[in-house]
Amino acid sequence: MSALGYVLEHYVVLSALLFTIGAIGFLVRRNVLIQLMSIELMLNAINLLLVAYNRQHGGPMTGQLFAFFIIAVAAAEAAVGLAIILSYYRLKASVHSDEADALKH
Amino acid sequence: MEALVKVFPANDFSLLAVILCLPLIGAFINGVFGKRLGREGVTLMALAAVGGSFLAAVVSFLVLRQAQAGSEQAARLTYVAWDWLSVSGRHDLGSIPIKVAFSLDALNATMCLVVTGVGFLIHLYSTKYMEKDPGYHRFFAYLNLFIFSMLVLILGDSLPILFVGWEGVGLCSYLLIGFWFTDEKNAQAGKKAFIVNRIGDFGLLVAMALFVYHVGALDWIGIEGGRSRLLEPVKLWPIGNVVPLSSALPESAAAWLNTPRYVTAASLVGLALFLGCAGKSAQIPLYVWLPDAMAGPTPVSALIHAATMVTAGVYLVCRLSSVFVLAPAVMFTIALVGALTALLAASIAFAQNDIKKVLAYSTVSQLGYMFLGVGVGAFSAGFFHVVTHAFFKACLFLGAGSVIYAMHKRIHDTDTSQDMRKMGGMKKYMPVTFATFVGAWVAIIGFPGTSGFFSKDEILLKALTSQIQSPLPGGKITQMTRAGEQTVLELWQWPSWGNQVLFAMGVVGAVMTAFYMSRLVFGIFWGDFKGWTIKRKWKAPAHHDHDDHDHPHHHHDPDEPLEGPAPVESPWQMWLPLAVLAALSLGGGFLNAHLLHLHPMDDWLGPVFATAAQNVTAAEGGLSLVLAFGIGAFALGLGAAYWVYRLQGGEPARAFVERMPGLHRWAQDKFYVDEAYDEAVVESAAALADTAAAADKYVVDGIVAKLTSGVVQLAGAGLRFVQTGKVHTYAAVMVVGTAAVGWFLIAPHAQARTVHQSAGQYGVVAAPGFGYQYRWDTDGDGQWDSEEFSSQMQQDVTLGFGENKTLRLQVKNAFGRTAERSITVSRPKLDPTRGPATVIQIEQQPDGTVRGVLPGQQPTGGVQ
Numbered sequence: 001m002s003a004l005g006y007v008l009e010h011y012v013v014l015s016a017l018l019f020t021i022g023a024i025g026f027l028v029r030r031n032v033l034i035q036l037m038s039i040e041l042m043l044n045a046i047n048l049l050l051v052a053y054n055r056q057h058g059g060p061m062t063g064q065l066f067a068f069f070i071i072a073v074a075a076a077e078a079a080v081g082l083a084i085i086l087s088y089y090r091l092k093a094s095v096h097s098d099e100a101d102a103l104k105h
Numbered sequence: 106m107e108a109l110v111k112v113f114p115a116n117d118f119s120l121l122a123v124i125l126c127l128p129l130i131g132a133f134i135n136g137v138f139g140k141r142l143g144r145e146g147v148t149l150m151a152l153a154a155v156g157g158s159f160l161a162a163v164v165s166f167l168v169l170r171q172a173q174a175g176s177e178q179a180a181r182l183t184y185v186a187w188d189w190l191s192v193s194g195r196h197d198l199g200s201i202p203i204k205v206a207f208s209l210d211a212l213n214a215t216m217c218l219v220v221t222g223v224g225f226l227i228h229l230y231s232t233k234y235m236e237k238d239p240g241y242h243r244f245f246a247y248l249n250l251f252i253f254s255m256l257v258l259i260l261g262d263s264l265p266i267l268f269v270g271w272e273g274v275g276l277c278s279y280l281l282i283g284f285w286f287t288d289e290k291n292a293q294a295g296k297k298a299f300i301v302n303r304i305g306d307f308g309l310l311v312a313m314a315l316f317v318y319h320v321g322a323l324d325w326i327g328i329e330g331g332r333s334r335l336l337e338p339v340k341l342w343p344i345g346n347v348v349p350l351s352s353a354l355p356e357s358a359a360a361w362l363n364t365p366r367y368v369t370a371a372s373l374v375g376l377a378l379f380l381g382c383a384g385k386s387a388q389i390p391l392y393v394w395l396p397d398a399m400a401g402p403t404p405v406s407a408l409i410h411a412a413t414m415v416t417a418g419v420y421l422v423c424r425l426s427s428v429f430v431l432a433p434a435v436m437f438t439i440a441l442v443g444a445l446t447a448l449l450a451a452s453i454a455f456a457q458n459d460i461k462k463v464l465a466y467s468t469v470s471q472l473g474y475m476f477l478g479v480g481v482g483a484f485s486a487g488f489f490h491v492v493t494h495a496f497f498k499a500c501l502f503l504g505a506g507s508v509i510y511a512m513h514k515r516i517h518d519t520d521t522s523q524d525m526r527k528m529g530g531m532k533k534y535m536p537v538t539f540a541t542f543v544g545a546w547v548a549i550i551g552f553p554g555t556s557g558f559f560s561k562d563e564i565l566l567k568a569l570t571s572q573i574q575s576p577l578p579g580g581k582i583t584q585m586t587r588a589g590e591q592t593v594l595e596l597w598q599w600p601s602w603g604n605q606v607l608f609a610m611g612v613v614g615a616v617m618t619a620f621y622m623s624r625l626v627f628g629i630f631w632g633d634f635k636g637w638t639i640k641r642k643w644k645a646p647a648h649h650d651h652d653d654h655d656h657p658h659h660h661h662d663p664d665e666p667l668e669g670p671a672p673v674e675s676p677w678q679m680w681l682p683l684a685v686l687a688a689l690s691l692g693g694g695f696l697n698a699h700l701l702h703l704h705p706m707d708d709w710l711g712p713v714f715a716t717a718a719q720n721v722t723a724a725e726g727g728l729s730l731v732l733a734f735g736i737g738a739f740a741l742g743l744g745a746a747y748w749v750y751r752l753q754g755g756e757p758a759r760a761f762v763e764r765m766p767g768l769h770r771w772a773q774d775k776f777y778v779d780e781a782y783d784e785a786v787v788e789s790a791a792a793l794a795d796t797a798a799a800a801d802k803y804v805v806d807g808i809v810a811k812l813t814s815g816v817v818q819l820a821g822a823g824l825r826f827v828q829t830g831k832v833h834t835y836a837a838v839m840v841v842g843t844a845a846v847g848w849f850l851i852a853p854h855a856q857a858r859t860v861h862q863s864a865g866q867y868g869v870v871a872a873p874g875f876g877y878q879y880r881w882d883t884d885g886d887g888q889w890d891s892e893e894f895s896s897q898m899q900q901d902v903t904l905g906f907g908e909n910k911t912l913r914l915q916v917k918n919a920f921g922r923t924a925e926r927s928i929t930v931s932r933p934k935l936d937p938t939r940g941p942a943t944v945i946q947i948e949q950q951p952d953g954t955v956r957g958v959l960p961g962q963q964p965t966g967g968v969q
């Protein structure tokens with residue numbers, strides 16, 4: 001508990017909220033772009049949690065480090081994901097995820 | 106010489122590697138780069154490789170002679186290339202290292218000279234004989250590879266290395282018999298040679314296994330040192346202790362069936378080895394491949410199927426002579442099989458018209474002579490015949506090749522160009538071939554003074570006088586049993602009539618040899634030429650001027666008379682080897698002319714066969730009798746042939762054929778042995794193959810494969826519904842799965858295992874978990890030992906025999922949730938019938954006496 005009024009529980013609750021919003025967004029929405037954004041939201045929820053716990057427990061900066069790794073992976077994922085969405089749009093002229101079932105047939 | 110001995114010490118004689126590697130390098134370069142090298146390059150490479158190998162062999166021979174001089178022991182030069190592998194034998198014999206090692210002693214040094222020397226001459230001959238063949242470089246690659254394999258065979262220091270060479274020469278033989286493989290007949294002959302040889306190789310493998318088991322060594326020194334272990338009896342029958350169902354038989358028959366039958370291990374090893382030798386050296390019953398092997402080019406017939414490879418069996422018997430003499434029955438079998446083969450092959454040779462077929466059966470027959478020699482224990486006489494036979498039979502085959510080469514001027518069909526009815530009068534046209542052929546001919550029929558005379562008469566003499574002693578003085582092996590001392594095995598004794606029978610067969614064979622070889626020579630060289638009408642100034646049509654065998658030429662209309670130029674002598678590359686070999690055939694006999702008290706070869710080989718010679722007895726005398734029979738046989742055979750084919754112009758032979766057409770046809774068709782094998786062996790193998798194919802088709806493909814695919818299909822049909830192909834479904838399933846895993850991680854799990862520490866001491870250890878804390882109820886009163894949770898994971902329990910105890914464990918995790926479990930620990934009752942009853946504890950009593958105490962007698966149960 002620091003002078004800035006740091007309370008771990010607040011961060012945990014915020015992170016859980018963000019993660020739930022992301023998960024529901026991913027499940028409910030059919031627009032692939034929105035789904036990609038939902039994934040980013042979930043990843044950032046986890047980042048927040050990692051940083052918050054690291055702050056709480058101190059010691060080596062493992063949590064912070066992990067957050068940076070996740071940001072890097074998220075960037076790569078966004079690049080690849082957007083490229084897939086682009087070529088998918090060229091193929092089907094739509095970004096609707098329900099129509100992306102070419103591998104099934 | 107001194108310098109040589111210093112450079113190449115006897116225990117690291119690397120010159121052997123040179124002898125071996127040169128032909129291998131030649132084979133590699135000719136095989137891989139031969140096409141780009143061109144004919145000159147290939148010729149140079151092949152000749153240099155074998156020639157260099159020959160020179161190295163000569164040097165090695167001289168070094169060996171130096172080492173042998175003044176020593177009673179057999180001198181040996183060895184070279185270990187690398188350690189190969191090691192096999193474990195019987196436990197009391199330890200493990201057996203197998204090294205890639207080579208050694209040179211008097212026996213294989215001589216063989217090595219023959220192989221590389223005759224090999225070089227035949228290489229030289231082939232450069233002309235195969236000149237126009239499109240597969241020139243392939244031919245020389247195979248030929249060099251053959252020389253390499255043959256050298257591995259004879260120089261190998263142990264049975265496995267010999268086996269590598271043995272298989273290598275078999276492979277080269279196959280490749281060269283089927284050299285003109287576009288002709289179905291040649292390919293079939295190659296396959297036949299290979300498959301028949303495999304039957305023999307099986308025997309060799311069995312022999313190796315028996316050596317590993319009984320002797321515990323595979324190298325020559327080890328085998329000779331441990332050969333006495335081969336005299337142990339081996340029970341052959343009954344397998345198991347009692348013949349099944351024998352109780353259903355009458356009592357006497359059952360008793361007879363159940364009587365154990367033993368042989369010595371030496372007999373088994375000897376028979377298995379001889380099976381291998383019979384395959385490689387074309388003896389009854391495996392001789393059938395050799396006559397067909399004549400489908401290969403003639404130099405191949407001379408090198409592989411006359412001079413070197415087929416004598417490998419004789420070499421092996423000589424090499425392991427110390428083992429063979431332990432089994433007189435096997436030795437007698439070898440001698441008898443050899444004599445029978447000599448007679449059978451000679452009788453077939455009477456009726457053949459293909460000159461190469463005559464020579465092939467003659468080879469089988471002469472190999473029979475060699476086995477007759479080694480079979481009666483005359484190893485150096487048998488081996489001497491190997492050497493002289495290499496000279497005169499190589500000369501005969503190459504001479505035949507020279508004649509065939511001349512015939513190919515106008516006749517391109519393989520069968521017709523080798524038919525002696527188309528030849529005749531060749532002595533006028535081919536004087537050098539004629540002279541050399543006659544030189545080899547007088548040697549094989551045993552004209553006094555030639556090499557064949559000395560080697561054959563030596564074998565005949567030994568067949569009459571020499572026999573194998575029983576290896577054990579008492580002649581039987583006994584064993585102590587409960588009923589007293591019992592005779593397990595009475596060793597076979599050499600029969601008193603054996604030598605006379607073998608000698609008579611040898612003499613008859615010699616008469617037959619003289620007859621059919623003279624028939625061959627008269628047919629080729631005397632009389633009138635019958636191949637075509639000879640025209641002076643005959644000009645070849647443009648498309649006739651090439652000479653290869655591998656594509657069928659336009660067949661001439663048999664009615665149309667063929668015209669052509671007079672046959673001419675072959676070029677020097679062909680007659681020079683002939684001349685050298687003919688000189689050796691005529692003069693080689695003086696290496697071992699016992700008649701003239703001149704026997705350097707016997708003295709040279711003596712130390713190698715010293716061990717074996719202890720078991721061989723040879724009666725004195727008999728020399729004049731053998732001489733009379735030997736010269737008589739030669740004179741009778743030659744005289745009869747001269748009368749039939751020269752004086753009477755073949756009339757008596759024709760009359761004989763007309764009188765007994767069945768017998769003639771029978772001999773001409775080789776007594777239908779091939780057909781009998783077809784019916785008995787090939788057909789049954791084919792039937793077995795058909796059965797296996799049907800089983801594969803209906804059982805494996807029909808049931809096993811269908812069943813598997815059906816299960817997979819069914820599972821697929823079910824699982825297909827789960828795979829919707831929609832991202833949302835997968836995402837939803839993943840969320841549910843993740844939630845389940847999360848739930849499992851959040852819930853606490855009270856797990857514990859029991860460990861047995863020592864007698865009656867048990868520990869109950871709780872499983873660790875994230876933020877877990879524990880509390881225990883160890884006394885079973887329903888109350889926790891302490892209300893507080895702690896990090897104590899383990900509780901120790903002490904139990905007596907047959908007791909048990911129940912503990913309760915409660916776990917609290919980081920979220921404050923708890924789980925409970927009760928654990929029962931029990932100790933089994935003391936079971937006096939189990940445990941280490943043979944351990945006796947020695948106790949010293951206070952009064953000084955010592956007594957043993959069995960564990961069960963101890964008052965307290967602290968044993969386990």
